[in-house]
Amino acid sequence: MTLLALYLLALLDGLLCGLRASMGRCPLIRKRGYYARALFRGIAGSEVASILALGALFVVGVLSGHRDVLRADLESSAGRMLQVFLPYAALVLINLALRLLPSTDIRSATSVFMLGPLTAIRPLVMIAGVLYGISRSSLIETWLLGLFILVLMLSLEFVLNRLASRAQVRQIRQRI
């Protein structure tokens, strides 16, 4: 259950990373299709990260000499990570929901006062969540896995941004 929750949060994060990486790079007015593709790229990116994390988990599990202890340790670490990630995700979702209200002032305010700052602190939340999760573990495998997942999470937006930036540069070169 804990792993499933983490996986769903990773999907949500990937979705929003894909969206952010695409923003400001398409000057059309009607761009549902463009954003749908961006969301898809975000989900695909988070799927790749999840598969890599799962692969690492599998390898560590196979190589470990104390599989049951490791499993219990990983579950308790993941549970602690959720204590950080869930409130953060809830704040993001509440603010996205507020944007459904038909007021330009409220919608702009969510962007300026909440979603912007929440984006700014995303890397810190990732670091804090993972470190808090693994901090009580004495197993080196848990630490390595946690840090590997952290690197994957932090790399996702960077990679998506690089890809979107290259596509944008190509498009602009065609215009000039």
Added chain:
Amino acid sequence: MFPAWNPSQPEITDLIVQYDSGTLRRLPVRKQQVLEVFSRFRNRRAFRAVQHLPEKAGILDDREIDALLLTVHWEMQRLAEEFYLGDRVWALLRHVVAAVRKAGIRENLRILDVGCGIGHTIRWIAANIPLADHNIELIGMDLNATLIAEASRLASAERLPCQFLHGDALSDKHSKHILLSTGVIHHFRGNALLEFLRQHEQPATLSFLHFDFQPWRLAPFGSMFFHYLRMRTAIARHDGVLSAARAHDARTLTEAARASAPGFACGIYGARIWRTPAPRVFHTLLGVRHELVPELLRELGSRAARLEELR
């Protein structure tokens, strides 16, 4: 105050593209001259951003600058989208159009966006509002031919009923009933602001709406934070924050408008959020012909409370 926030200095984009005022032909821009301007203001951030611009024999490379300007304008559209500028412009413009109609003017109304850039506002209205119902025509104008070409390309890609022209929007060659702009008026300062508003006094012009940043103590800090998070190019980040620092206050705008365009009743619209003292990011310099004021106030209804002293 940080040197990058000194409102006396121009923005980077004001300097890296220059035109012949008569022919609008692009003029070569010497990089060293631009660097010297920011060096005088001890603005290291702008200096560094300009230093990175590509040049050929000391002259800024037009092609690269155009590519950069497009990137910056694509980013700026994101900002306009996050602040729902299209919605905000139409929310006021529709009342002005309705007031004009109530005053008995039935002809097709030409709405002209001054300094439209890549034409986000005009394209947004064209995409979201049934123009035939309001009998309005949408035109965007800009001095920059590259931005106008991009605006035209985008409009035709989405088959939007609007047009974009390269030229001086305020020249009397282009008649217009309603003038609007977004984020442009702070570029005109001192006598240039008076001259800009004086040129609104053309017989056909019935109203003008200039949307721009509203200055207040925290605006540059908010703008810095917002631009740091949302903008990717150094120039967009720099100029965005400087725009907030250079924005004209309500008094400057209304006094200039009343002195230069006395044929219009002028006031500031939408400066406060609802009826609280909290300022909106943007406020609007609104001008309408005196005879249209009663109809406009009736059309605005309860929103007339957002209007400060229209005279």
